[in-house]
Amino acid sequence: MIPAAFDYQKPKTVDEAIAALSGSNSKILAGGHSLLPAMKLRLSQPSKLVDINGISALKGIKEEDGEIVIGAASTHADIAGDRIIKSKLAFFSEGALLIGDVQVRNHGTIGGSLAHADPASDWPALVLAADGAIEVQGKNGKRRIKATDFFTGLFSTALQENEIIIAVRVPVPPEGTKATYQKLSHPASRFAIVGCAVVRFADGKTNIAFTGVADHAFRASNTETAVSGKAINEDVIATATNTAVQGVIFLSDHHASAEYRKHLTKVYLKKALQVIT
Ligand SMILES: Cc1cc2nc3c(=O)[nH]c(=O)nc-3n(C[C@H](O)[C@H](O)[C@H](O)COP(=O)(O)OP(=O)(O)OC[C@H]3O[C@@H](n4cnc5c(N)ncnc54)[C@H](O)[C@@H]3O)c2cc1C
Known part of the structure; x- marks a missing residue:
């Protein structure tokens, strides 16, 4: 139950994180609730962890251009308790509260959950049903992937190597939804x-x-x-x-x-x- 040795970096910006990821067998560390157990079992042996928890741009929830934008490093608890989510996307709040226990909800993130694509995780179904999109950034810039194109198989997604999920974007549901x-x-x-x-x-x-x-x-x-x-x-x-x-x-x-x-x-x-x- 002891992981193999790895380097560790904690960048302050997404650009720094992308640079830190390139050219090595690196992995992003978000809440660590899926990655660290896999590392302890040596199912995953990255040579470097790039911890995204110091990147303020990946946190927070806002409404912008008719969409609710959820920063990828928002925890399940952040989402469950957020004022905008509760008033405009209440089923996300209800769904978040059904995830794990308090500790899991306080550490696990929506970006980590979507990237990991566990077939039993909750966010994929919620984001799919809400017509959501996943905004990602890599060395070639930003792109949006519709949730319907994102999940490609068991623990597999449309993310390319070293791309970071930066946000989840969900259209504000119209009145009467x-x-x-x-x-x-x-x-x-x-x-x-x-x-x-x-x-x-x-x-x-x-x-x-x-x-x-x-x-x-x-x-x-x-x-x-x-x-x-x-x-x-x-x-x-x-x-x-x-x-x-x-x-x-x-x-x-x-x-x-x-x-x-x-x-x-x-x-x-x-x-x-x-x-x-
Ligand atoms: C005891 C327990 C109970 C749980 N119960 C539930 C449950 O009921 N429902 C549920 O849905 N989930 C559950 N989970 C999973 C948990 O909620 C986390 O969402 C999940 O572990 C992944 O999120 P994380 O932030 O911990 O990611 P990490 O473990 O840090 O990372 C997971 C993977 O995603 C990658 N990654 C992380 N962030 C990004 C990013 N922004 N961009 C690109 N790649 C990224 C990492 O490199 C890694 O490969 C449970 C976990 C545990 C340990």
């Missing part, structure tokens, strides 16, 4: 066995995203079509839950079998649809 996040938590870690985020806009357009179900979080586009623009009643819920499990390769592990996850996918989608009705 309803949203919820429903999950079955693992009883010890509280990671999602299955999590379902639903955002329904006033015109009936409905976004649905799952985590914990497959090797990465995803938007359930066929299910969205089955629900969007329709009054949510028992028939629509039945069609939606049946559609949601079609074509999915369900995860199976010692926490839950594929068959159980399939069942939970239906149950948690139904719960979410009932909450926003």
